[in-house]
Amino acid sequence: MSNTNIMLMGMQNLSYDYSSLSRKYKDFINISPIQTGAVLPDESKKALDEFAIGYAPYNLAQGIEIMDIEIVKEFIYKDLPGFLGSDIARITFGARDGIYTAMRLAAKPHDTVLVDENRHYTTVLAAEKAGLNIIEAKSTGYPDYTIDADEYISLMEKHKPSLAILTYPDGNYGNLPDAKTIGEAAKENNVPFLLNCAYSIGRMPISLKRLNADFVIGSGHKSMASIGPVGVIGASEKWSEKMLKKSKYYEKNELEFLGSEIRGSSFITLMASFPYLVRRINEWDKEVAKARWFSKSLEMLGLLQLGEKPHRHDLMKFKTDIFYEISKIHPKKRTFLYEELKKNRITGIQQGRTKNIKLSTYGIEKESLKKVIEAFEKIVDTY
Numbered sequence: 221m222s223n224t225n226i227m228l229m230g231m232q233n234l235s236y237d238y239s240s241l242s243r244k245y246k247d248f249i250n251i252s253p254i255q256t257g258a259v260l261p262d263e264s265k266k267a268l269d270e271f272a273i274g275y276a277p278y279n280l281a282q283g284i285e286i287m288d289i290e291i292v293k294e295f296i297y298k299d300l301p302g303f304l305g306s307d308i309a310r311i312t313f314g315a316r317d318g319i320y321t322a323m324r325l326a327a328k329p330h331d332t333v334l335v336d337e338n339r340h341y342t343t344v345l346a347a348e349k350a351g352l353n354i355i356e357a358k359s360t361g362y363p364d365y366t367i368d369a370d371e372y373i374s375l376m377e378k379h380k381p382s383l384a385i386l387t388y389p390d391g392n393y394g395n396l397p398d399a400k401t402i403g404e405a406a407k408e409n410n411v412p413f414l415l416n417c418a419y420s421i422g423r424m425p426i427s428l429k430r431l432n433a434d435f436v437i438g439s440g441h442k443s444m445a446s447i448g449p450v451g452v453i454g455a456s457e458k459w460s461e462k463m464l465k466k467s468k469y470y471e472k473n474e475l476e477f478l479g480s481e482i483r484g485s486s487f488i489t490l491m492a493s494f495p496y497l498v499r500r501i502n503e504w505d506k507e508v509a510k511a512r513w514f515s516k517s518l519e520m521l522g523l524l525q526l527g528e529k530p531h532r533h534d535l536m537k538f539k540t541d542i543f544y545e546i547s548k549i550h551p552k553k554r555t556f557l558y559e560e561l562k563k564n565r566i567t568g569i570q571q572g573r574t575k576n577i578k579l580s581t582y583g584i585e586k587e588s589l590k591k592v593i594e595a596f597e598k599i600v601d602t603y
């Protein structure tokens with residue numbers, strides 16, 4: 221018997237208990253920044269169920285390219301660019317894939333790209349994979365951690381990077397730097413400009429044209445009510461020829477996307493959720509007002525909101541010295557905060573964190589957020 225077969229014999233009763241993952245926290249209030257923008261609306265759950273029979277989108281039309289399907293064409297050629305304020309748009313495997321695509325289009329190996337210090341780590345990985353050098357515009361540091369437009373622009377003018385990348389907002393503090401002004405300067409200096417909108421496209425109105433960007437990228441599983449991995453990239457007309465270039469061997473197929481875009485269930489939920497996204501971005505002002513109210517309430521308990529104030533996004537980081545002090549005396553040590561919140565049917569705070577916490581109020585009812593505030597208050601009062 222070969223080694224493989226011996227291994228397989230031990231696996232005959234294999235099963236993974238994944239059901240507990242989703243059920244355990246089913247009726248919890250979830251304030252995880254990574255998850256609040258990705259909650260599927262009912263229509264999307266239904267679409268997912270309908271397509272849960274295999275190689276999904278091909279059920280729409282057997283045996284043809286996904287881009288030949290009428291409703292897909294309408295979505296990708298018309299509705300999605302309309303939503304992004306771009307001239308063209310395509311589907312990607314996620315924000316990081318979109319960043320990598322833009323880098324490949326705008327830069328060649330050994331070129332330099334400009335990033336902001338609040339960038340996501342995948343921006344750096346994408347640059348490394350594309351063989352690019354990185355220049356970083358520093359943030360102002362504690363407590364605001366803002367990216368100053370003037371400083372970013374002066375680095376851009378000095379180094380003339382092949383691509384300038386701005387995180388809008390960043391995933392640590394939820395800061396929204398002055399993209400429009402930086403975009404204007406990028407245009408004047410002929411520097412291609414990429415906005416990383418992983419935490420904005422699908423939450424708030426974003427327009428590539430209005431922000432003077434060459435590219436915008438979004439993340440389906442961060443902010444577009446989709447199961448991942450999936451993302452979007454929008455670009456201006458200038459990049460159309462390069463981005464949509466066809467294969468010389470297969471003249472129908474776009475080379476950059478290896479002939480076919482993301483297909484399958486992640487794409488289906490993105491498309492099914494799209495009308496819902498178009499509606500929900502109109503509620504953005506309310507979401508911001510709610511985040512500010514929440515931030516104020518936590519600050520009254522003695523926590524300190526980091527990042528821009530007043531805040532303009534639902535993702536927030538708080539410095540939580542009180543919780544750190546409690547963790548030193550609490551029997552549960554560093555996991556106490558997570559456990560205490562769990563008792564109150566609240567989840568989403570990273571386990572083991574007490575010095576600072578990251579959370580999001582997006583899409584959560586005010587009544588539920590009040591319960592979160594009360595839970596924090598109880599913890600502060602008890603210890």
Ligand SMILES: *Cc1c(COP(=O)(O)O)cnc(C)c1O
Nearest residue numbers: 314315316317340342391418439
């Ligand atoms: C999560 C995140 C990414 C990566 O997103 P994926 O869609 O998972 O690739 C990139 N940038 C920011 C700011 C993020 O928060």
